[in-house]
Amino acid sequence: MTNWGRPYVPRTDELLPALLDQVEAGGGSESVWRELWTMLCGEGETLVPGSPAALPRLVALARSETQALEMAGAIVRSAMTDDQGELMFVESADAIAELRELVDRRLRTRPADYIWGFRTLLAIERQFHWSAALGDFSDDFYAVPCPHCSLNVTIAIGGYGTYSARRDWDAGDVDRRDLRPASVAELDATGRWMYDLAVRDGQDRLAEGIRYLMGRAECPRCASVFGIADEYAAANLPPLSSVRLERSRTA
Numbered sequence: 001m002t003n004w005g006r007p008y009v010p011r012t013d014e015l016l017p018a019l020l021d022q023v024e025a026g027g028g029s030e031s032v033w034r035e036l037w038t039m040l041c042g043e044g045e046t047l048v049p050g051s052p053a054a055l056p057r058l059v060a061l062a063r064s065e066t067q068a069l070e071m072a073g074a075i076v077r078s079a080m081t082d083d084q085g086e087l088m089f090v091e092s093a094d095a096i097a098e099l100r101e102l103v104d105r106r107l108r109t110r111p112a113d114y115i116w117g118f119r120t121l122l123a124i125e126r127q128f129h130w131s132a133a134l135g136d137f138s139d140d141f142y143a144v145p146c147p148h149c150s151l152n153v154t155i156a157i158g159g160y161g162t163y164s165a166r167r168d169w170d171a172g173d174v175d176r177r178d179l180r181p182a183s184v185a186e187l188d189a190t191g192r193w194m195y196d197l198a199v200r201d202g203q204d205r206l207a208e209g210i211r212y213l214m215g216r217a218e219c220p221r222c223a224s225v226f227g228i229a230d231e232y233a234a235a236n237l238p239p240l241s242s243v244r245l246e247r248s249r250t251a
């Protein structure tokens with residue numbers, strides 16, 4: 001058995017199979033689901049030991065259980081920073097392919113928590129930096145280094161406006177410049193996929209936000225114009241993911 005060197009692991013190892021047995025047998029009371037959620041997804045964006053092994057069982061349950069679907073999605077979204085996550089994508093390829101279908105089907109119903117399913121699909125596509133960072137563009141801010149002068153540029157996309165600015169802790173966002181959204185034709189393959197998905201499901205604000213995110217910004221200090229997504233990805237892509245992306249391109 002893998003030694004994870006963490007004190008709560010023996011408890012997980014003992015309890016997890018029994019809890020999964022219970023929900024599979026139809027005994028998934030609210031408290032059982034809550035316990036599973038705490039056990040498998042309690043660490044937010046970190047993959048919890050035990051969750052990769054639980055994923056195929058959760059995906060099978062997700063055919064009829066929304067809770068299992070949400071839990072499987074959270075596990076996949078948390079797989080970005082971890083070797084175990086990389087392994088999970090290889091070992092549970094079939095389960096992850098089915099999860100993609102199930103999440104896609106749910107998104108077509110336009111659920112209120114649409115963005116979480118959207119982010120799960122992004123993680124399945126190994127767009128981990130967008131999966132982790134993308135908001136619903138109600139009031140989103142991104143910090144992106146200017147590639148020319150290294151100023152940490154604040155990018156606003158949402159209810160506060162669509163602008164690049166220098167963030168001043170006293171004066172707020174100053175030296176604002178309007179963002180230059182990408183036209184639909186200018187979107188790269190990933191951007192176009194994200195945009196089309198949002199449009200398909202009637203998520204207009206998300207679709208518009210993606211055009212801004214994939215567009216260009218002017219640096220408020222040196223006035224150079226740069227691609228927001230390129231600079232954001234360069235600054236935020238986990239080191240492992242770049243390896244994965246290369247591999248998936250050559251696969």
Ligand SMILES: [Zn+2]
Pocket residue numbers: 146147148149150151219220221222223224
């Ligand atoms: Zn600059």
